[in-house]
Amino acid sequence: MSSVFFADIPETEPIWKHAVGDSEFEVRHVGPYVELRFPDGITIDRQSTGVRHAVWYSCLGALDHARIAQFDKDALRIVADAGS
């Protein structure tokens, strides 16, 4: 499984809550983080989150066995990556 972590702060909530998985994924709270665990990929549509630029571009906490496939003004897409 791959994971993306967001700091569990008010600013990230509208972001991770709008994550859409390629298939089913799990959301769990780990200490002060929200972890999304997924087997293939997740995508977050920027517009759906309604967050401002500074929050959007600084939202990502950590990546485990995952890499960024897209992170721009339109979307954040993270995919599984065995090598990282």
Place this chain on the structure above:
Amino acid sequence: MVTKLAGGMRGVDHVAYPTWKMAETVHFYRDVLGFPLKHCILAPGWGNDPHPDFAHFFFDIGANGTIAFFYHFNTPEYSDLNIPDRINRARHLALAVDTLEELDHYQKRIEDGGYQLRFRIMHELIESIYVWDPNGYGIEISRPLRPLQEADSIDTELSIQALVDVTQGPEPTLAKVWGRKAELIAERLGVSHV
């Protein structure tokens, strides 16, 4: 609220810059921003090194802190024309207010004083206005958007540790920092990965 570190540190006494623009500097800080002049030293050059006669003067920025300038008599104005714009923007002084109304107040003072506001930006945890002072120094004034939480503190600690680790290795990248942070989260918080 005035807070102190365990060692006794309680904030800024003063930050100091050189200036060759006396009148403009006094006008901007005293008249436009409304920072009272608090102290001024006039002295001949002294000490071992050749030193010009100088003035060293301080504007009150609240909380017992000051912003200070040196005016050195009969010295050529220095400006580093080679400094990249990115570096010049990175070097700045950010001053603090508490409320939206106070931030609006300083924006109005700057604009009424004939200075152009560079930006007004809602950052992650603060909202800021930016202006170049008459010397070309970057001045930011910020208000907090919310108090810091424990999650902010822990995330900061892990981000910095990951940055230190990754920048000690070859070819540091942001992707490597995100990866290192995941390892640190697992170590510190006992996350199990299957």
